[in-house]
């Protein structure tokens with residue numbers, strides 16, 4: 001029996017998670033997937049009430065007692081520095097060593113792309129390194145607030161860290177009939193980390209002779225993702241470059257409302273969350289697009305090895321857009337709840 005912790009979180013989180021869990025449960029039931037969902041009270045309300053975002057014991061239990069977690073979103077104007085978000089998300093990311101940030105960017109519905117003539121075959125999966133690079137917190141400040149102020153951020157790259165994300169990208173490509181893996185870096189300027197990434201990429205890549213392999217500088221890649229995104233299948237890159245490029249690719253393939261993500265340590269634990277934030281400007285209005293959260297439900301099923309159930313949810317997403325059962329951001333008039341209910345009905349009764 002798979003156990004999934006559910007953290008609805010802040011803002012639109014409870015709304016989109018409500019729709020996503022309904023769809024997840026319906027798809028699991030339909031495919032005989034043994035799955036239980038367990039709500040967790042984490043977020044701004046709890047932080048403001050108790051003065052603590054998550055305890056060490058809770059963090060251990062969340063990681064140890066569950067196979068995966070589904071998060072809605074965290075971020076609340078009542079917590080101006082979003083301290084609770086950092087404690088919860090970064091605590092879990094580093095606590096569970098979630099070294100893969102998995103970001104599928106598939107053009108499900110070409111009309112949603114801002115590109116003039118998008119290629120319907122566009123389907124990129126990003127493997128963003130999630131624990132190192134410029135996000136490792138190394139660096140320092142000196143003479144803060146004076147004209148002599150110094151601020152440094154250091155990019156941490158370990159052989160172990162690079163090896164495991166590159167290997168994950170190749171293994172995913174091999175297991176999912178993907179013909180190309182592309183390394184993105186800035187090896188012409190960031191020569192030391194570039195050399196490490198390229199050496200490891202070549203070494204791991206030599207074990208996958210059937211897969212085309214190339215590397216791109218990040219600036220050229222930013223242009224190419226707009227010019228010919230259909231060329232890319234699996235992209236592996238560092239924390240910062242992956243953060244930026246996966247948002248670019250998400251926009252090219254339909255935007256924030258559709259983009260799911262996973263933070264994964266294979267075989268251990270994973271946390272799935274929509275790429276969008278808590279959208280306080282529309283919270284409580286019932287108009288938040290639940291499709292990114294529903295996409296996370298599909299990723300959870302895929303992570304649990306339930307590919308047929310996951311594919312069925314993806315089909316539901318495409319179908320809802322095709323028939324126009326969407327929230328206003330995609331041009332429809334449905335509420336968040338109605339989109340979820342329509343999908344559950346489609347799963348249970350095969351109706352559209």
Ligand SMILES: NC(=O)c1ccc[n+]([C@@H]2O[C@H](COP(=O)([O-])OP(=O)(O)OC[C@H]3O[C@@H](n4cnc5c(N)ncnc54)[C@H](O)[C@@H]3O)[C@@H](O)[C@H]2O)c1
Pocket residue numbers: 012016072073074075076077082256257273274275276277278279280281282287288289290292329
């Ligand atoms: N991983 C996370 O939990 C996460 C990610 C990004 C931002 N945040 C937090 O969320 C809060 C708001 O951040 P922001 O405004 O920069 O980004 P945001 O993604 O919440 O919102 C950006 C814009 O997109 C719209 N939007 C976002 N999701 C939508 C959806 N599902 N349906 C329809 N419209 C949607 C919003 O209304 C807003 O206009 C901040 O506190 C931020 O720190 C959290």
